[in-house]
Amino acid sequence: MKFRQLVAAGLLLSVANLATANQSQFVVEDIRVEGLQRVALGAALTYLPVQVGDELNDFRVAQLIRSLYSSTHFENVEIWRDGSTLVVRVAERPTISNIIFEGNDDIKDEQLQDSLDGSNIRVGEPLDKTVLTSIENGLKDFFYSIGKYNADVTAIITPLPRNRVDLKLLFEEGDAAKIQQINIVGNDIFSDAELFEQMELQFNTPWWDFMSETRYQQQTLSGDMETIENHYKNRGYLRFAIDSTQVSMTPEKSGIYITMNVSEGEQYTISDVELVGDILGHEEYIASVLPLTSGEMYNQAEVTYTEEFISKYLGRFGYAYPTVTTVPDINDEDKTVKLTLSVDPGKRIYVRRLNFEGNNITADSVLRQNVSQMEGTWLSNPLLESSKNALSRLTYMEEVEFDTVRIPGEDDKVDVNFRVKEQPSGSFNAGIGYGDRTRLSLQAGIQQDNFLGTGKRVGISLNTVSYQQSAQITYQDPFFTIDGISLGGSIGYSEFDGEDFNVIRFNSKQWSIGANIGYPIDEFNRINFGLTFADVELFNRSQYEQTDRFYEQFVDLNNPDASINYQSLLATVTWSRSTLNRGVFPTAGSSQRASFSVTTPNSDVNYFKSVFDTKFYFPLSRNQRWSFLARLRLGYGNGYGDINGNEQILPFTENFTAGGADTLRGFENNTVGPRGIQRFSEGQIVGPDGNIIPGSPETDSYILSRRSLGGNAMALGGLELIVPTPFVEEDFDNSVRTSIFMDIGNVWDTEFDFDEYAGLNNAGAGRNDFDDLLDYSDWKLYRASAGLSVQWLSPMGPMVFSFSRAIREREGDDARFFTFNIGQTF
Known part of the structure; x- marks a missing residue:
């Protein structure tokens, strides 16, 4: 105008x-x-x-x-x-030199700019002053819809030289109106309290219920009205209606009173269900699985589910846009309803082209390898969803969405557009830890999960941690063939110091080379086979009861202090399953992994190890910002057979350990579990041949090591409540995660015989931080901790900050510390 x-x-x-x-x-x-x-x-x-x-x-x-x-x-x-x-x-018209937003808290700058773009108000464009008033009013309407009735928006234009202006939008949001009371009039069947439980809007909530919504929002009220209507109609009240809704406010616009007038009606039962239309020959199957049956109470949710089920079922066969309509024939006299399901499948839809957007690094061909929907075939909704899930589980993908676009002039063809958002696929794998005894520890490494955008994993690890110097090269091609068969390998060398690793003192040198191949079973399951050759040298050891049994197989009696060397060929089979919604920071779904490794009989050592890991994520909110994680890890290993008359046991270098970010937060790395036992015979004498003859066992004594040596059995678990990260916007939920956790678990030795040492004297009593010998074969000697963890997927790789405290510990445990890691695996 x-x-x-x-x-x-x-x-x-x-x-x-x-x-x-x-x-x-x-x-x-x-x-x-x-x-x-x-x-x-x-x-x-x-x-x-x-x-x-x-x-x-x-x-x-x-x-x-x-x-x-x-x-x-x-x-x-x-x-x-x-x-x-x-x-x-x-x-x-003056040119807009700058646009400034001031005072806006409920609306982000990006949202405001998007709104202005729709009116062609942007930097560098001429300013049409005639549209500013409508923009001001539109923004005020938005604030009114979220209960901020005192909000005001003012556009301020500041002239600049050369016919330019600065445009400032000044917001005075004010406080949102609080709901003072909600009244429901006309309800007799369900009480006010029962209906209030269905609503998101609340009033008179206790101070501790910080998650309740007491601020009035028009959109939320509309949702609550729909929820109440569904509550009735899902219980047979087909004629239920909300006759009117009144929203009034106090004179100062700070309080809201809501009144809903309802008509409940009576319950209706289903008299008959009829399928009409073209169901493509699947009438018998669909009729057999429908939840709607004669004689049952009418349920609106089941009607909606039935319509969606038929639509999705027909979508499997390429009929992507079917029309399913339920026509009720209501008989008010006997309170029954006949439901007629009218089905029109429409035309079968084919996919002309798959398009990918947002993949600046990853090649299209890599994404296509993970997509099960093919070009030129029927459009299948299940295949599209599985394709989205497969892409989301890639560790270098942050977000994945898709939509179908109809082709003009072609009523049976569509293009499918996948929009992806990549995240850093490489990591600078480093870590910093601090403990009461170990003080500062450092580590470093490099890994790329999406090498040059090919989807292949290449890792080069050069570590110079206090306890280990190692170099390793790994390679993994997840799509070695078009059928999804993977192929990989690794070669590495390491020098290890057990004392600096918080376990008993020993040193080792090892080099290894291995290869693996994997086969997909279905969309979620996969099986891998691997073979690794290793050459291990052990030296500079402390003598403990538990380790001597292993050394005795290789030690040279003429030179008992010399190093020992053994070789092994380790065969591994691994089954993995994942239904997680994302590869990094998942919030829903589960993952399981079970592996079994065994050395071949011609190896110098014969042993096996099995490990099982599982994680379950349960979303607690619709946007999945709140989620619950339950996890469990079990492990067991032992020797098999005998070599040269020596019964085989699990090499102590393969023992399980616990403590630290991966296992039990709140305990120093690898300090939980059995400790080394040194046994001394006070009455021993040297015989004529120079050999030591032990004295009477009653005079024997023992000393416990300050370090753990691990065990051949492990059980670790944990519960985590994943919460929104304070002061971090929702857009960054895929890169920052905060959780409150509780860890619990233990490592024990099933071959340990406590009775063999129970009667011995403790020679270390009063000299160690701990004096008592525990039954290291007892799995019930568990530890537990709780704390707060913040994880950040930084450009250098994942970072983890953990504040934790031991809530159940054993004498001698090294607890109460803070850790910070880069490159931690989640």
Whole structure:
């Protein structure tokens, strides 16, 4: 309306100017445009519907002015005649130099800018002042919809040199109106309390119920009304209706009173269910699985589920846009309803092309390898969902969405557009830890899960931790064949110091080379086979009862302090399953992994190890910002057979350990579990041949090591409540995670015989931090801890900050510490 008034005023002024000069009609011999600053003369002339040689009249003047105003470049236009020259005097609209938002808390800057873009208000564009009022009113309406009735929005224009302006939108949001009372009138079947439990909007909530919503929001009220209606209709009250809703506020606009008038009606039962339409020959199957049956109470949720089920079922066969409508035939006399399900499958839809957007690093071919929906085949909703899930589980994908786009002129073909958001696929694997005894520890490494965008995993690890110096190269091609068969391998060398690793003192050198191949069983399950050759050298050891049994197989009696060396060929089979919704920071689904490793009989050592891991994520909110995690890890290993008369046991270098970020937070790395026992015989003598003859066992004594040596059995578990990270926006939930956790578990030795040492004297009593010998074969000697963990997927790799405290510990445990890790696996 303002634009029309402005044009009309311009027309009157221009016509008046021409009329005053008694020159309202003439032949244009020249055109002169005055007042241009930013707009080029050539561009301005393109908006003039008059050329040299044309005859100018009142109609042409009106047409000319409308054309100039419609260009959006000018805020004032005047038409003059100078002899036979047409003079166009314009005042350009100022150019927006900067847009500033101030005082907005409930609306993000990005959302505001998107709103302004729709009105063509952006930096570098001319400012149309006529739309500012509508923008102000639109933003006020938004604040009113979320209960902020005292909110105000003011547009401030600050002139700048060269016909530029700064545009500031000043927000005064004020406080949201609180719900003072909710009244439901007309309900007899369900009490107010029962209906209030269904609603998201609440009032008079206790102070500790910080998750309740007491701020009025129009959209939330609409959702609550729908929820109450469903509550009734899901219980047979087919005629239920909300007759009216009144929302009133206090004079100061700080309180809201809500009143809903309802008509409950009576319960209805289903008299008959009939399927009509073209169901493509699947009538018998669909009828057999429908939850709607005669004689049962009417349930709106089951009706909706039935419609969705039929639609999804037909979608499996390419009928992606079926129409399923339930027509109720209500008999108010006997309170029954006949349901007629009308099905129109529509045309079978085919996929013309799969398109990928947002993958700046990952090649399209890599994404296609993970997509089960193929081009040229039927459009299948289950295949699209499984494709989305498979892409989301890639560790280098943060978000995945898709939509189908109909092709103009083709009613049976669509394009499928996958929109992905990548996240860092490489990690600088480093860690910093601090403990009461170990003090500062460091580690480093590099891994790339999406090497050069090929989806292949390449890792180069060079670690110089206090307890280990190692180098390893790994390679994994998840799609070695188009069928999803994977192939990988690794080669590595390490030098290890057990004492610095918080276990008993020993040193080792090891080099290994291995290969693995994997086969997909289905969308969620996979099986892998691996074979690894290892050469191990052990030296510089402390003698403990538990380790001597292993050393005795290889030790040279003439040189008992010499190093020992053994080789092994380890075969591994691994089963893995994952239904997680994301590869990193999942919030829903589960994962399981079971592996069994055994050395071949021709190896120098014969042993086996089995490990089982499982995790379950349970979303607690619709947006999955709140989620619950339950996890469990079990492990067991032992020797098999005998070599040269020596019964085989699990090498202590393969023992399970616990403590630290991966296992039991709140305990120092690898300090939980059995400790080394040194046994001494006080009455021993040296025989004529120089051999030691032990004395009476009653005089034996023992000393416990300060370090753990691990065990051949392990059980670890934990519960975590994943919560929104404070001061971090929802957009960053896929890269920052905060959780409150409790860890519990133990490592024990099933081969340990406590009775063999129970009667011995403790020679270390009073000299160690701990004096008592525990039954290290007892799995019930568990530890537990609780704390807070913050994880951040940084450009260098995942970072973990853990604040934890032991809530159940054993004598000698090293607890109460803070850890910070880079490159931690989640």
